[in-house]
Amino acid sequence: MDPSYALSFKLNGRQVKQEVSPRTSLADMLRNQMGLTATHIGCEQGACGACNVVVDGKTVRSCLIFAIQMEGAEIETSQGFEGDPLMATLRENFANRNALQCGFCTGGMLLAARDLIKTTPKPNREEIREHISGNFCRCTGYEAIVDAIWKTAHEALDLEGEK
Amino acid sequence: MKPHLFQYIRAESTQAAIALLEEFGEDAQILAGGQSLVPTMALRMANPETLIDISAIAELQTIELSDGVLTIGAGCRYVDVLNSDLVAKSAPLLCQAIPYIAHDAIRNRGTIGGSLALADPASELPACMLALDAVIIVESKDGQRKIPAGDFFQGTYFTDLAENELLVAIEMPEIASNQIHKFYEISRRSGDYAISGGAFVLTHEDGCIADARLAYFAVSDCAVLATKAGEALVGNSLSSEIIETVSDIAAGEIEFFADLYNGEAMKKQLTKVLTRRMLTKIHDGMN
Numbered sequence: 001m002d003p004s005y006a007l008s009f010k011l012n013g014r015q016v017k018q019e020v021s022p023r024t025s026l027a028d029m030l031r032n033q034m035g036l037t038a039t040h041i042g043c044e045q046g047a048c049g050a051c052n053v054v055v056d057g058k059t060v061r062s063c064l065i066f067a068i069q070m071e072g073a074e075i076e077t078s079q080g081f082e083g084d085p086l087m088a089t090l091r092e093n094f095a096n097r098n099a100l101q102c103g104f105c106t107g108g109m110l111l112a113a114r115d116l117i118k119t120t121p122k123p124n125r126e127e128i129r130e131h132i133s134g135n136f137c138r139c140t141g142y143e144a145i146v147d148a149i150w151k152t153a154h155e156a157l158d159l160e161g162e163k
Numbered sequence: 164m165k166p167h168l169f170q171y172i173r174a175e176s177t178q179a180a181i182a183l184l185e186e187f188g189e190d191a192q193i194l195a196g197g198q199s200l201v202p203t204m205a206l207r208m209a210n211p212e213t214l215i216d217i218s219a220i221a222e223l224q225t226i227e228l229s230d231g232v233l234t235i236g237a238g239c240r241y242v243d244v245l246n247s248d249l250v251a252k253s254a255p256l257l258c259q260a261i262p263y264i265a266h267d268a269i270r271n272r273g274t275i276g277g278s279l280a281l282a283d284p285a286s287e288l289p290a291c292m293l294a295l296d297a298v299i300i301v302e303s304k305d306g307q308r309k310i311p312a313g314d315f316f317q318g319t320y321f322t323d324l325a326e327n328e329l330l331v332a333i334e335m336p337e338i339a340s341n342q343i344h345k346f347y348e349i350s351r352r353s354g355d356y357a358i359s360g361g362a363f364v365l366t367h368e369d370g371c372i373a374d375a376r377l378a379y380f381a382v383s384d385c386a387v388l389a390t391k392a393g394e395a396l397v398g399n400s401l402s403s404e405i406i407e408t409v410s411d412i413a414a415g416e417i418e419f420f421a422d423l424y425n426g427e428a429m430k431k432q433l434t435k436v437l438t439r440r441m442l443t444k445i446h447d448g449m450n
Contacts (some may be wrong), residue, residue, distance in 0.1 A: 005171075022169055023165065031208050033412055045164075045206070046201075046202055046268075057219055058271040059271060060273075064201045064272065066171065130353055133353040133354050134354055135266075
């Protein structure tokens with residue numbers, strides 16, 4: 001049996017406690033111990049982007065971080081973002097534009113897209129492609145994903161205005 | 164794809180991390196950003212018994228400019244270096260290089276010290292350090308050592324860093340008004356390892372090159388300085404003939420190592436192309 005250590009952190013807006021083994025990755029803890037299975041594990045070596053989560057405001061690969069490092073952190077997964085209008089619009093546009101087929105990459109893709117729009121409010125298609133180059137999609141050929149992100153980036157400006 | 168069981172210790176200060184290195188010796192490994200170490204551990208190519216996590220040490224994450232010397236803490240993440248106005252102003256080479264390193268999510272976590280201590284021959288930063296004539300600062304219980312980048316990188320994943328030493332900072336001279344920083348790499352896809360990459364620092368006087376530090380990565384067993392090519396530039400303007408000659412000299416003096424996908428001949432050819440493109444860009448920028 002691996003030793004386990006008690007952690008306390010914020011997950012999708014709620015303060016939680018969790019026991020982990022030192023060798024458990026953040027991705028494995030989220031999926032296997034906390035049931036957040038939208039955080040997908042593709043390559044487990046940082047190449048595919050399916051396991052992206054947001055830690056302390058920055059998008060990171062949850063397969064390349066040990067869960068035990070998360071003491072005191074704020075984690076947001078693709079299942080979070082409750083009440084986030086940008087994420088809501090992204091999800092809607094991904095669905096409307098069929099920007100997913102199997103959906104394996106979608107959680108990570110949504111986080112990458114949200115990040116881009118936050119930092120580059122009106123990205124062009126080339127900037128979108130560059131930004132999601134760290135997220136592999138093996139179904140769509142990316143065109144529909146770029147469409148959905150592009151559309152959202154323009155709608156998001158209106159959303160910001162409404163707040 | 165799950166790592167060997169290890170003991171995890173979060174160091175709260177540089178001194179604490181150094182004391183832990185002393186205590187655990189060769190069985191310990193420093194965990195900085197973890198973007199290379201964690202996959203290596205998942206593949207069980209590295210099986211440290213103890214991980215000393217230095218990612219929470221604030222004193223390793225400072226960026227300062229003083230008396231023409233830029234000092235970057237080893238714990239600074241790529242994203243912090245990229246977004247630093249101080250770095251953009253005093254060492255633009257780094258801001259040109261960092262967008263080429265992997266992807267956004269990796270750059271949000273990976274650290275500058277981690278990259279240098281690992282010394283991956285395909286990594287962008289060791290070549291930047293050679294071009295910038297940077298000094299790597301390492302610390303142990305016996306105090307600090309300042310190692311010129313040219314002596315620090317010794318081979319593939321091989322540096323002058325001793326087992327009980329922690330890489331704490333990097334010092335580099337601030338860019339002068341007559342200097343040009345240029346970074347570029349050729350890779351198949353955005354974020355992939357380069358097939359050939361270059362980090363150049365040129366000093367010019369009256370339209371002629373007075374000094375040239377041409378560093379290359381992803382071409383040999385570690386980052387290399389093409390000294391003969393640099394010397395050939397001195398005293399000349401960047402005419403197309405000189406650019407052609409210098410590109411040939413650079414491709415001739417480097418000892419090329421193949422990688423998984425690209426042979427030595429390919430790397431040699433692309434190094435020539437890369438050098439020509441970079442020097443042409445610099446020439447166009449000067450006029």
